[in-house]
Amino acid sequence: MRKIFFTGCTHFNHTNIIRYCGRPFQTVEEMNLVMANNWNNKVAENDLVYMLGDIALCCSVDWICDLLKKLNGEKVLILGNHDSRLKRYSLFQNQFQSINKQYIIEYANQNILLTHWKSTMIDRSIQANFYCHNHSKTNEYKVENVIYYNVGVDANKFAPVEINEIHAW
Ligand SMILES: [Fe+2]
DSSP states (O other): OOOEEEEOOOOBTOHHHHHHTTOSOSSHHHHHHHHHHHHHHHOOTTOEEEEOSOOBOSSOHHHHHHHHHHSOSEEEEEOOTTTGGGTTOHHHHTTSSEEESOEEEEETTEEEEEOSSOOSOOOTTOOEEEEOTTOOSOOEEEETTEEEEEOSGGGTTTSOEEHHHHHTO
16 A cells, blocks of 8 residues: 655755755765665555655755666655746656655545745644644654654654554644
């Protein structure tokens, strides 16, 4: 059965993110390798991954597209602040089922809003907001019956997180 995963703020190839976020890697090459291996150890070829933005920095469109081809799964992109420069390239567009500013999925009778930035515009039709922008190391809390979950790699062992793992809380 197809599994559904979420991830965000991977910042592949971004040397300074190691220092900014205290990531446990000595070099950017090590970080790239570990995160790609973590991804492919968890995600199978026919699974679906929602990527909540900030895929990679300090690299070309070709480099990012080569990376995306090596990462298992069909992908849906929710744009982050560092992805906007890429969206006009057809090679980049072709790596995704769709590219969106935000996206709503239904799971277990709940509507989950997927955004790069934590949303401040939640109405009664939304029960959860998955986001990643703040790079925090904590990943779950509830405010007025809305569940917020940070799917970013810094809070999820540098790997995509499966929807069943999130729903467990
Ligand atoms: Fe980010």
